[in-house]
């Protein structure tokens with residue numbers, strides 16, 4: 001070894017080695033001090049999402065929607081590389097985030113006190129809440145007389161009425177036909193039987209204006225009068241039942257009308273939690289489309305879910321089939337969800353605020369939620 005080299009100046013080779021070591025040391029320090037930078041630069045962030053139109057949906061194999069656009073803008077703003085991982089249910093999405101399989105989650109995820117215990121959330125990205133969707137044909141503002149008139153029970157009764165009227169009418173016709181002083185004006189069959197039917201019908205409605213003269217005719221009249229009393233009682237009961245049934249199945253106008261109804265919703269969502277707390281019978285589905293289908297096929301009386309999701313459906317796929325009713329009854333805000341103490345939260349918040357300040361957020365909001373005339 002050259003002693004001069006040690007004492008007075010480092011030889012070229014050693015100088016290079018020292019520089020490399022210093023650089024490595026500096027980089028290691030950077031990695032230790034700033035893990036965000038380290039991980040971010042290493043590989044793509046895993047962003048969990050789930051299909052919930054109009055926030056996230058698939059179009060020709062591509063993910064689109066408000067939340068997708070929003071995340072892409074944030075990532076672009078922060079110069080981050082990321083890829084989406086689609087989960088089936090909210091529970092799956094949250095589990096992937098909690099265990100760190102995903103770095104964050106974005107869809108239509110409500111910020112709740114319970115979730116805040118296990119996760120971190122970004123600043124609110126959207127104001128939402130719960131609302132009710134019902135089939136369009138179930139909406140009527142007044143009790144429908146037509147529904148009662150057209151009820152199968154009442155139609156059956158009217159059919160029976162026309163048939164049984166023929167029995168006393170014929171008995172009276174044949175017993176009165178021979179009598180000169182009889183009740184009937186016409187003795188020939190058709191006009192005579194028509195008169196007798198008229199008499200039987202008006203007796204049934206307790207409005208008869210003539211009585212048979214023959215002995216058999218009178219006996220028939222008395223029996224028919226008793227039958228009329230029973231008929232009127234059955235008729236009243238049938239109409240009352242039809243009205244009551246209509247009221248029971250009647251309009252849903254708000255959450256107060258939900259008990260006793262079959263309500264479809266999404267498993268492990270905030271809506272499912274709300275309905276459970278209210279002791280309302282629920283049908284829980286993993287995908288919102290399945291809840292819409294249950295409503296359309298009559299398997300459910302209403303769908304309770306996030307208002308913007310239901311509004312979007314009623315204006316697009318469900319137009320003319322389903323309608324949103326009543327107010328937003330539980331306000332919620334959506335946020336981007338992170339595992340607790342995530343190093344990305346602050347960074348994402350910064351990106352989000354920048355998008356709100358520079359008008360990008362508003363542009364995306366208008367793209368997905370403002371109805372263009």
Ligand code: GLU
Nearest residue numbers: 052108109110266269270
């Ligand atoms: N916003 C609801 C929640 O966070 C529903 C989310 C969903 O089903 O995607 O529970």
